[in-house]
Amino acid sequence: MTRTLTRKGLATRQRIIEGAAAEIREHGVLATTLDDIRARTDTSKSQLFHYFPEGKEELLLAVARHEADQVLADQRPQLGELTSWPAWSAWRDRVVDRYRRQKLDCPINYLVSELGRSTPGAQAVVVELLHTWQEEIAVGIRHMQGLGEIDPGLDTERAAAALLAGIQGGVVVLMSTGRIAHLEAALDAGIESLRASGRRARSDAA
């Protein structure tokens, strides 16, 4: 669907998305109706229809995209600046802190469950989020490989995929058990393993 919104229209649309996201964070996807969202964002039925002509599913998808962007935004600028070991450590702390605050409520998880894995749009949001996240980690690994701090012979994409999997698993365990230890262990072990590969490569070369 191609629609051109004015700057003001875009701002209104964004305001509705943010209000819906807040409502869903507070009450859950299932308990949130379009009327709740209209009340919270002070929007009429015709306005809601104007911005989301395909209805609730279109709005929920926009909220999922918004929450996915937020996951990455919450890790910045650290995620984009993995250029030294203290910087990696700062990013690690940032991720742990974000999920410690979020605890059991993972809006993306709920939204995607609700929209269904079979909805191509919802799945695409998750695939895109994971892809961007992994790419940004890979940029950091590549940078450290350039400095000789990570073994240049390491498969960058695979190393980034392993670290991303550790983070996702840590978050899943946190959501299932309320404990953050697995997220911390996965990040620490993953980063230490990258670091050790660099030490090994340097000592082999010496």
Next chain:
Amino acid sequence: MTRTLTRKGLATRQRIIEGAAAEIREHGVLATTLDDIRARTDTSKSQLFHYFPEGKEELLLAVARHEADQVLADQRPQLGELTSWPAWSAWRDRVVDRYRRQKLDCPINYLVSELGRSTPGAQAVVVELLHTWQEEIAVGIRHMQGLGEIDPGLDTERAAAALLAGIQGGVVVLMSTGRIAHLEAALDAGIESLRASGRRARSDAA
């Protein structure tokens, strides 16, 4: 609730659980009714009530427990025999193979979502599964530490937690994207990192 079932009663109860598990795997939790389960397992209403007096939630919980046991059973005997690097490699292949076959359908995930994270029983099933899984990995790590194949100075529980997180994350990515690469990368990087720690410890000692 304390109830003593005869051996035959236990077998019937188990037959109902397994039939319910199969029905749920095929049609999903939401689409499965007690009538479907009765039809599949050739059970009367009073029989179902006899074995699961608290109704659908009690039955679903029993199915979740059954599926959790299955997750570990599918990794045996390899998971219990992590006593050499070829054995670790065999376990790794077993896990990858299990999830490759399972693909997007993770019965536990669906059951726990349905029962709700707020149902203490459902959460306990997941916590128990993760705990046992991690303990069995830790036994393997400890064994290899005893052989000097993994750095004896490594925090065993933390190392096991990191590896378990990598597996969970790999499974989540598989369920979200259909790609198994993250699970493979997490297992390979995790095991390689344990192995490298042993080489390092040995070379430091030499």
